[in-house]
Amino acid sequence: MAGERIAIVGGGLAGGLLATLLGRRGLEVTVYERRPDPRVAGAERGRSINLAVSARGLAALEAVGLRDLALERALPMHGRMVHPLGAADNFQPYSADGERAINSISRAELNQALLDAAEATPGVTLRFSRRVTGVDADAGLLLLEDADGGRATEHADVVLAGDGAYSAVRESVRPLEDRQDFLEHGYKELTIPPRDGAFALDPDALHIWPRGTSMMIALPNLDRSFTCTLFWEKSEFAALDTPARVTAHFERHYPDAAGLMPALTGDFARNPVGSLVTVRCWPWVRYGKGTIVALLGDAAHAIVPFFGQGANCAFEDCLEIDRCLDETGGDWARTLSLYQERRKANTDAIAEMALDNFVEMRDRVGSPVYRFTHAVQHALERRSAGRYVSRYELVSFSTMPYARIPARIRRQNAVVAAGLAGGAVLAGLAARAVTRRSRGGAR
Known part of the structure; x- marks a missing residue:
């Protein structure tokens, strides 16, 4: 382990966290980031998708001493505020007790804090405006x-690639399985500014405008604005090609929000449409003659953002690598083998849950049936002392491995169904007994 040169590709959230974790082990770590230093140049406009940091992300930030700082710069959201078209708004708490919250945090601010922590860690070097175009794993060289x-070119003994969903490192090592599944939907960011110096909407909620096949969401910011994100089919974006059409569309489909966006048409024209992709690849580790290459975060398993777990999941990758280094005594080959074996099933599970949650957010949350089911689930949670826990709470407010959650939900539902069936049988027997007694009395 001593003397090994560790390269981290990508100075985003996962790269900053992992660099700090490894630097604290006394390792020599260099982080390569294609962008200029975002602490100087600022964040890329229109592509942030505010973070919803929950239990998994907070556990990772705790490991590098940033949990309290992150929460000081966060706004808690205790539930969803649903804005149906033509009906009254309704608030749906995330937890049964109404106390738990996910945290709206600026991606740019958290990235800056993680870079600061990495830079302050002995042994860590940050190199900006250095794009890694690939890795020659046999020669042990970064390109x-x-x-x-x-x-x-530069030498590296271990390359840890967190360079995003369109990873150049992944392309250069070409996993046996490498699939990218794009949604027909894209995303575009807009802004609701403060209104008379105050929040224009309730800041204690993640706001959702479900519209069947599409939706808009809004997350609060510390400056009392909201970052709004449209998730629409790309053809819908293309159809709004004039300011008049944009204005008319919003007044028709988002009437309560349209009047809160004075810069709507300018933001709509200026901000890009981003793509939504799920990446599934395997293996994540390539053992070359000269270097070991491992993928992490979006480079290994990009997911759509509808469960708010992209950053939380990437942070768990970093913690797992750190944990495996402890278990193997710093043996990188064994560490990365353990890492990919432990994480793959979990990332596959959250990828599927994130896709399902898109349908829930854009369509189901506005349904009276969904609201009734949601209320019943919370009632069961309050009465069951931890024996029944909703999927949302297991994902967002626990660190249970993602892969265990679907089976847990199936077992819970089976128990509830059996209980309901048993109750129905007992009710039927009681009714028959009453009927027999009644008939006996008549005779």
Whole structure:
């Protein structure tokens, strides 16, 4: 372990966290980031999708001493505020006791805090405007390109690639399975500014405008604005090609929000449409003659953002690598083998749950049947002393491995169904007994 040169590709959320964890072990770590330093240049406009940091992310931030700082800069959201078209708004708490919350945090601010922590850790070097175009795993070389297009190579014994869903490192090592599934939907960000110096909407909620095949969400910011994200089919974006059409569309489909967006048409024209992709690849680790390459975060398992678990899940990757280093005594080959074996099933599970939650958010949450079911689930949770826990709470307010959650939900539902069936049988027997007694008395 001593003297090994560790390269982390990508200075985003996972890269900053992992660099700090490894630097604290006394390792020499270099982080390569294609962008200029975002603490100087600022965040990329229109592509943030505010983070909803929950229990898993907070556990990771606790490990590097950033939990309290993150929460100081966060706004808790205790539930969803649903804005149906043509009906009254309704609030749906996330937890049965109404006390638990997910946390709206600026992606840019959290990224900056993680980079600060990494830079302050002895042994960690941050190199910005250095794009890694690939890895020669047999030669043990990173292939680099600077901001001016100049090319170079550098040696690394271990390469940990957190360079996103369209990872150049993943492309260069070509896993046996490498599938990218794109939704027909894209996303675009808009803003609801403060109104008379105050929040224009309730800041204690994640706001959702479900519209069947599409939706808009809004998360609160510390400056009392809201970051809104449209999740629409790409053809819907393309059809709104004039300011008049944009205005008319919002007044028709989002009438309560349209008047809160004075910069609507300008933001709509200026901000890009992003793509939504699920990445499934395997293996995540390539053992070359000169270096070991491992994928993490979106490079290994990008998911759609509808459960708010992308960053939380990537942070768990970092914690798992750190944990495996403890278990193997710093043996990188064994560490990364354990890491991918333990994480793969979990990331597959949350990918499927995130896709299902998109349907829930854009369609089901506005249904009276959904609201009734939601209320029943919370009633069961309050009465069962932890024996019944909703899927949302298991994902967002626990650190139970994702892969165990679907089976837990199936077992719970089977017990509830059996209880209901048993209750129905007992009710039927009681009714028959009453009927027999009544008939006997008549005779």
